[in-house]
Amino acid sequence: MSAQPIINLRPDYKVADINLAEWGHKEIAIAETEMPGLMQLRQEYANEQPLKDARIAGCLHMTVQTAVLIETLVALGAEVRWSS
Incomplete structure (x- = not known):
């Protein structure tokens, strides 16, 4: 029996309302x-x-300030995973 990679076709995140993205x-x-x-x-x-x-x-609670922190960490090279 060989180990096969698990392929998950569903995204591992949830967007409550994508229509609010621009805002x-x-x-x-x-x-x-x-x-x-x-x-x-x-x-x-x-x-x-x-x-x-x-x-x-x-x-941490997802606020716009949290988003700025996350985007900064990513801009500096980090791999970031977040839950709220």
């Missing part, structure tokens, strides 16, 4: 202007990828 992107853009520290980190270190090979998991 959410606008809210995230507003939050980015209110979080200059994270934006500065992205600007200074994105090319260096200091979090490359880092695997970060989190469980």
